[in-house]
Amino acid sequence: xxxxxxxxxxxxxxxxxxxxxxxxxxxxxxxxxxxxxxxxxxxxxxxxxxxxxxxxxxxxxxxxxxxxxxxxxxxxxxxxxxxxxxxxxxxxxxxxxxxxxxxxxxxxxxxxxxxxxxxxxxxxxxxxxxxxxxxxxxxxxxxxxxxxxxxxxxxxxxxxxxxxxxxxxxxxxxxxxxxxxxxxxxxxxxxxxxxxxxxxxxxxxxxxxxxxxxxxxxxxxxxxxxxxxxxxxxxxxxxxxxxxxxxxxxxxxxxxxxxxxxxxxxxxxxxxxxxxxxxxxxxxxxxxxxxxxxxxxxxxxxxxxxxxxxxxxxxxxxxxxxxxx
Amino acid sequence: xxxxxxxxxxxxxxxxxxxxxxxxxxxxxxxxxxxxxxxxxxxxxxxxxxxxxxxxxxxxxxxxxxxxxxxxxxx
Numbered sequence: 001x002x003x004x005x006x007x008x009x010x011x012x013x014x015x016x017x018x019x020x021x022x023x024x025x026x027x028x029x030x031x032x033x034x035x036x037x038x039x040x041x042x043x044x045x046x047x048x049x050x051x052x053x054x055x056x057x058x059x060x061x062x063x064x065x066x067x068x069x070x071x072x073x074x075x076x077x078x079x080x081x082x083x084x085x086x087x088x089x090x091x092x093x094x095x096x097x098x099x100x101x102x103x104x105x106x107x108x109x110x111x112x113x114x115x116x117x118x119x120x121x122x123x124x125x126x127x128x129x130x131x132x133x134x135x136x137x138x139x140x141x142x143x144x145x146x147x148x149x150x151x152x153x154x155x156x157x158x159x160x161x162x163x164x165x166x167x168x169x170x171x172x173x174x175x176x177x178x179x180x181x182x183x184x185x186x187x188x189x190x191x192x193x194x195x196x197x198x199x200x201x202x203x204x205x206x207x208x209x210x211x212x213x214x215x216x217x218x219x220x221x222x223x224x225x226x227x228x229x230x231x232x233x234x235x236x237x238x239x240x241x242x243x244x245x246x247x248x249x250x251x252x253x254x255x256x257x258x259x260x261x262x263x264x265x266x267x268x269x270x271x272x273x274x275x276x277x278x279x280x281x282x283x284x285x286x287x288x289x290x291x292x293x294x295x296x297x298x299x300x301x302x303x304x305x306x307x308x309x310x311x312x313x314x315x316x317x318x319x320x321x322x323x324x325x
Numbered sequence: 326x327x328x329x330x331x332x333x334x335x336x337x338x339x340x341x342x343x344x345x346x347x348x349x350x351x352x353x354x355x356x357x358x359x360x361x362x363x364x365x366x367x368x369x370x371x372x373x374x375x376x377x378x379x380x381x382x383x384x385x386x387x388x389x390x391x392x393x394x395x396x397x398x399x400x
Contacts, residue, residue, distance in 0.1 A: 002347075044391075044395050048352070048364060050391045050392060050395065051384075052345045
């Protein structure tokens with residue numbers, strides 16, 4: 001059996017109703033870019049890498065998972081988008097002992113598989129997700145010891161499934177003042193904020209329901225669903241809530257302790273260094289734009305935030321501060 | 326080695342791809358090409374040595390198609 005050492009599942013797609021994996025040659029690269037897609041972009045840059053790629057049935061991931069060792073997930077990061085989650089993943093990725101997979105499209109393909117493949121039951125998706133994370137969490141360097149996954153923001157709605165797949169893996173949900181998040185999307189709208197980019201069923205809506213919403217209302221209600229999904233879990237005493245305002249200080253030592261990670265002085269130094277830069281564009285220094293975003297927020301943004309999002313975020317914050325968190 | 330009768334370009338490329346993916350040294354050799362032109366020249370030679378007889382035009386077209394498919398993967 002080819003052990004696919006140095007290869008990474010880059011994409012999951014369906015060929016004649018069969019789920020397939022498109023593999024890329026990762027070689028010695030580490031996942032240090034802000035997003036998974038940026039790292040795998042390097043796996044298709046050279047013409048040889050572009051042309052010669054393994055294509056296997058998804059079941060092959062199961063064979064690999066059974067036969068090749070891999071790191072178990074150390075911690076999961078969920079978030080409402082534009083709220084500092086990339087800063088956390090970038091701080092973690094700065095430490096060579098951590099594998100950090102950030103918003104990987106193959107994970108998304110599995111979590112949303114039931115929208116295009118009616119055979120993709122929850123049980124099957126749980127199995128596929130375990131196989132996939134086993135392939136993503138393979139140790140490629142001897143120092144790699146911990147394995148973190150930052151999910152896409154809408155994956156919070158799949159928290160029950162993800163927790164069934166990986167019971168006991170400590171997860172966090174990070175959120176931020178709604179108006180600040182909405183102002184970030186007003187400047188550059190995230191894909192999930194555009195109707196029909198994601199199947200409305202992800203949020204429990206149908207097409208007809210969608211037609212009643214204006215663009216901005218759609219976006220804020222998507223964020224509302226994401227935060228409600230995290231809140232439902234928090235009410236059950238699950239997960240750890242993190243407010244953007246706690247960054248970056250909460251990462252070390254609080255989150256490291258929460259995730260059970262031994263953190264040497266060099267690791268803390270590497271994380272601190274990264275926290276001084278813009279997480280999504282690390283050539284730029286970090287600038288706190290909180291006051292600016294609040295100042296320029298329009299009355300309409302404030303209104304829809306009040307209507308659809310503030311209440312949920314206030315309860316998240318109350319739970320974080322209260323004894324129940 | 327000879328081409329199989331009536332084997333189309335896509336089939337020859339697929340056969341060569343399978344050889345590359347099964348042979349780590351061959352794969353690494355192709356990955357060492359410094360740019361597209363030297364990759365094409367190398368792939369033509371190595372495919373010919375293995376009876377797949379890919380032409381420079383076929384390899385260039387395949388690279389362009391894969392690149393387009395990659396960029397259009399979400400469409």
